[in-house]
Amino acid sequence: MAANPTPTNDSVLLARCHDLIKGCEALEEEIGIKQNTAAAMQAAWDAANAALMEVGRVKTERGQRRKELRNRDREGEVVIGRCRLRLTALFGTGFNTQWGAAGFPDRSTMVPEVFAKRMSLLSSLTRYFELKPEHESTDMGATAVICGATFEALSDARSAVNFNKSALRTAVLAKNKALKKLRHKMRGLIWELGILLTASDPRWLRFHLQMPARLSLPPPVEQVTLEATGQGKVFVQWPPAPHATRYRVQMQRMGAAEFTAAATVHEPEAWLQDLPPGEFIEVRIIAANKAGEAAPSPASVVVVR
Template structure:
């Protein structure tokens, strides 16, 4: 293939960037590539590697926090169901105003599906059990102490999940920014090489790149482009030797 298109996947991109870094280290000084020194390219490459690692760790932390929150929510839901059955025995199956003090203020007396409402209900049930400990069922863990422990665990798990999600989003933005910088720098290196060496030069391969097909649209575009606005400084090229006109005329 004549085109040197950057990979879309991050792992393949890092592999190619590593090859380009090695090429700059080996051939950069000989080719006079001063716009992007090997050390600077290596720093940009390392930044993306670190950002990718940090984002992967943040994603793992987010998944773990979500698992913990799901387990805490399941435990809270199960405890509220048991508490509801206990209140049925205490207040009767028929709805009355006496149900309100237990925390089940709705006539349906169902456990809410919304997490925040479940936590609120658990708090009310715990208050009722704390004021009326005789209604508790210790062998079923339907007590004020057990209920408080369960809903506090849910609150902590949700807070940890929120922190993990926020951190993951931040790490993702940092990773995307580092990837954008590396991609832009890699494209600049490809353009510089296109102006520094011929399409058939085997040093393209040393940079992990394809040799452009001579005469292709891409090759003409690269070699005919003015890099003054795109690069930090002009590329030093060897001066061409001019023929001795006077000697030729005399001959």
């Protein structure tokens, strides 16, 4: 229904559906809602919210797993460096067949710069010191046990990162499925209300929906938040305006006489890019729908970084 579009932003969708649930709880018996009841809407909302939270949890875990992998990798570099010092005392500084037998790649005696080669070298050093225990040095931290333990810790950390990647893909698919179902329930309820209510029935407003017979202008956006994120980019955000179906983002550069169009978006956020660092810009938002445009919001100022 054109007067009540389905939000595409996930958080806005949850908020709108929460309003619909409250409307159902108050009016579903009075109106005669049978299919998209408060209980059915709540179940879909709960599933979508849980799926979104699970994605957030897995993303947080991803950061922890990546940090752990970086820490284990740094420890691996230290161990390889100690083994290198030990073998330098035995083989000299130049690459030769003995360095190759120890597993150092690319005819180099340096700690490899590539992660996969560092892992492979730790494994090779473990086998080498097992075969050549006389070349080990406990004092220097160059032993088969140390190399093996470091390799296992690094391998486990890498496996945890890969497992998290798989878990995140699964969580995102589940989230998309749950949000799709929630949008379907929302559209279903609005369709059902369209059958049960006249286009001018004021009870539409109890669901925080527009009456199809009367599309009101949205109120002006009250405030605009600007965040300069670097590289000439500014993130713009504002609270949603009731009944707005689109927003015009306008920008005024330092020294300019007027605001100019920067973007038109359907959600209460936007990115401004390719701006000169160090420049002051003002940004304002105009909420709009098919009935027309609201007055511009107060302008906010930021220095581009």
